[in-house]
Amino acid sequence: MLNKNVEKAINEQINKEYFSAYLYLSMAAYCEDQNLTGFANWMKVQFEEEQFHAMKFFNYVNERGGRVILKSLEDPKTDWKNLIEVFEDTLHHEEFITKSINDLMDIAIKEKDHASVSFLNWYVDEQVEEEANVSKILGTLKLIKGEGNGLLMLDKELSVRVFTPPVK
Numbered sequence: 001m002l003n004k005n006v007e008k009a010i011n012e013q014i015n016k017e018y019f020s021a022y023l024y025l026s027m028a029a030y031c032e033d034q035n036l037t038g039f040a041n042w043m044k045v046q047f048e049e050e051q052f053h054a055m056k057f058f059n060y061v062n063e064r065g066g067r068v069i070l071k072s073l074e075d076p077k078t079d080w081k082n083l084i085e086v087f088e089d090t091l092h093h094e095e096f097i098t099k100s101i102n103d104l105m106d107i108a109i110k111e112k113d114h115a116s117v118s119f120l121n122w123y124v125d126e127q128v129e130e131e132a133n134v135s136k137i138l139g140t141l142k143l144i145k146g147e148g149n150g151l152l153m154l155d156k157e158l159s160v161r162v163f164t165p166p167v168k
């Protein structure tokens with residue numbers, strides 16, 4: 001049986017994961033509007049990844065005999081100054097999610113819920129990758145000052161990203 005405090009915190013995390021998906025879809029819409037289809041593709045893959053994160057929590061709660069309670073999502077931001085601002089927001093958001101996962105881990109440890117600690121390790125590792133991917137793109141964007149041929153080349157590079165569901 002899933003510890004009640006852990007269950008409550010995971011339900012809040014499910015909402016954050018779906019909000020992440022919604023935010024990245026909103027960023028994809030902005031990129032489409034800027035005719036940057038490669039960036040839009042990258043954000044759409046991010047949208048799928050976040051839904052995967054949410055569903056992994058959803059399935060875990062059910063597997064442990066808990067109850068998923070969904071809440072409404074806040075409106076995502078819809079407009080940005082440029083691509084640098086989009087990726088600065090993305091990095092800040094991922095740092096916020098990392099803190100949230102760490103807080104969730106602290107609750108599982110405090111409650112001595114070893115199964116949840118083990119389960120949450122996947123998210124701890126995933127956040128390292130998430131932040132690294134975003135930082136790399138943001139670094140390149142700053143290098144090319146977010147414009148010109150460099151921007152078009154990066155757009156092309158990001159157009160090949162595909163969503164591959166992790167095996168576990």
Ligand code: OFO
Nearest residue numbers: 017020053097130
């Ligand atoms: Fe982007 O890692 Fe989930 O939210």
